[in-house]
Amino acid sequence: MAVFTPAALFLWFFAVVTTATNRLMELRASGLVAEQCHGNVTLLCDISHDKTLKVNHFSWIRMADGETLCTFNDDAEAKKHNRILCKYTDQEQLALTLRHLLPADEGNYTCKLRSNLGIRHTMSAVKVRECFQGSEPVPSSSGVACRFYGVYPQGEVHWFDRDKNVTDKSTADNSGKPDRHGMYNVSSRLLTEDRSREEYNCSLWIPSTGAYLTSTLVRMPVKGGATSVHIVGLVWVLFRTWILIA
Known part of the structure; x- marks a missing residue:
């Protein structure tokens, strides 16, 4: 015949109560949600229960800094973060929407619930995919140059x-430091004396993914083009002056 110590009886009783309580209520949240930066993501947290539920506290918390971003009685229009929307539905679901996603939004988020049926929490995660905001040619007196901005990751x-x-003939001009949003500006100059080539392909390579994200064609500057513009402008001014005098 087995003999139970007080400690063993306590653990058994605790396990029974916990199992029964878990059956009364469950909390489910979105798993890993991945989206490109500048997009929108929504994390959902749903309550499932068998008895009458009274919610005391229901929230989404960003684990990186411990800030509560969303609670079940939030007013979405009054939220201090204009990129964050919070919505609690009659179906007992708390939705946290992150708009215009930034690299700083990547990480883990916790959904917490306190109610008359107990305390629960569950996790979700946000992954920011590689992206870029735009590209543009860069003026260069020798060769060609281009710039990609709003790049993530580096x-x-x-x-x-x-x-x-022909990358070995180029010089990178970027500082390697992200801006306040975690984005990078990447630029490079390709020095070439071959004026017979009219254009080159400038491609954005992401080392962490081992793939090209985008590319653009950059044309060689027309030799003497700026001088031609100034001459045409001068002729036009002289012509207008002659008309006024005449």
């Missing part, structure tokens, strides 16, 4: 002359 510029990689 990238590199690779140059191609048709199918030939």
Whole structure:
């Protein structure tokens, strides 16, 4: 015949009560949600229960800094973060929406519930995918240059002359430091004396993914083009002056 110590009886009783309580109420949340930066993501937290429920506290918390971003009695219009929307539905679901996603939003989020049926919490995670905001040519007196901005994660510029990689002839101009939103600006100059080539392919390479994110064609500056513009402008001014005098 087995003999139960007081400690063993307590653990058994605690396990029975916990199991019974878990059957009365469950909390389910979105798992891993991945989206490109500048997009929108919504984390859902749902309550499932068998008895009458009275919610005392229901919230989404960002684990990186412990800040409560959303609670069940929030007014979405009055939220101090204009990128964050919070909605509690009659179906006992708490939805946290992160708008215009930034790298700083990546990480774990906890959904917490306190009610008459007990205390529960569950986790969700946000993954920010690689992206870029835009690209533009950069003025260069010698060769060609281009710039990608709003890049995440950090990238590199690779140059191609048709199918030939000529990156070894280029110079990177980016500082390597992200801006306040966690984005990078990536730029490069390709020095070339070959004026017979009219354009080069400027491609954005993301080392962490081992893939090219985007590319753009950059044309060689027209030699003497700026001078031609100034001459045409001067002729136009002289012509207008002659008309006024005449």
